[in-house]
Every structure is written in C-alpha cells, then in structure tokens.
Amino acid sequence: MLTRLMIATALLATPALAQTQDQAAADGPPKRVRSILLYGQESCPKPADPDEIVVCSNAGESPYRIPKRFRDQPKQDAPSTSWTRRMEVVEEVNDRGIPNSCSPVGTGGQTGCTRQMLQQWYQDKLDRETKAARVP
Numbered sequence: 001m002l003t004r005l006m007i008a009t010a011l012l013a014t015p016a017l018a019q020t021q022d023q024a025a026a027d028g029p030p031k032r033v034r035s036i037l038l039y040g041q042e043s044c045p046k047p048a049d050p051d052e053i054v055v056c057s058n059a060g061e062s063p064y065r066i067p068k069r070f071r072d073q074p075k076q077d078a079p080s081t082s083w084t085r086r087m088e089v090v091e092e093v094n095d096r097g098i099p100n101s102c103s104p105v106g107t108g109g110q111t112g113c114t115r116q117m118l119q120q121w122y123q124d125k126l127d128r129e130t131k132a133a134r135v136p
Contacts, residue, residue, distance in 0.1 A: 039063050 031051035037059040038044065044056035060067065078086070102112035 037063075 030053045031049075033053045033055065034047075035055045035057070036044065038056050039059055039062055045054060047054050074080075100112040100115055102116050
C-alpha cells in the first residue's frame with residue numbers, strides 16, 4: 001500500500017516539476033549583473049530594471065586607504081638596519097669584479113676561480129690524510 005502511495009505521489013509531482021523547469025528556461029539568465037564595491041557608509045543601489053541583478057560588497061573604509069594588512073609592516077629602511085648588516089651588504093657588492101673574486105664580472109675574476117679550486121683541492125687532500133691517519 002505504501003509503495004502505491006509513493007508511486008502516485010511521484011506521478012502527480014512530475015508535471016509540476018516540469019512546468020517550473022519550463023518557466024525557468026523561458027525566463028533565462030538575467031540580462032545584466034552588476035558587481036559594486038561599497039566604501040564606508042554607502043548603500044547598495046537598486047536595480048534599474050527587473051532583468052538586472054546588483055551584487056554589492058563592502059570593501060572597507062576608503063578606496064584610497066592602505067588595507068590593514070599592509071599598514072604595520074616592519075621597516076626595511078637604513079635607520080632600522082644594523083651597522084653589521086650594512087657593512088656585509090657593502091662587502092658583497094664590492095667583492096664583485098675585483099681580483100681573486102671568482103666573478104664573471106670585471107677583470108681578474110678568473111684568478112679567484114683558480115685560487116678557490118686550489119684551496120678546495122688542498123682541503124680535500126688534508127681531509128683524506130686525516131681520515132687515513134685515524135684508520136688503524
């Protein structure tokens with residue numbers, strides 16, 4: 001009995017669902033959708049015609065104000081940098097291009113590359129000798 005009742009209900013509801021779907025298809029999507037950002041106490045404007053949808057979003061206090069997440073950034077300027085870091089930056093910049101720098105910029109960079117290669121070879125040699133001396 002319960003199954004007959006459920007089948008009858010489903011058959012009666014089918015035309016109503018088809019009618020609402022046909023009506024929605026005939027109406028179609030809205031002709032115009034406007035997205036508006038509101039600042040401060042501005043209010044959302046009314047749609048100009050029934051085929052228009054107006055979407056409003058609150059964007060904060062003012063369009064010309066810096067957003068809160070960017071207001072209190074740590075300072076990166078010279079007075080807030082330590083003298084040690086300033087000197088490290090100066091040395092990094094000035095080391096480029098001078099003799100024995102192993103830099104592709106400036107004259108004398110190639111001598112630094114050979115020097116670094118020899119220093120690395122000598123350090124590897126010392127490491128091997130130390131390792132061989134430890135093994136009984």
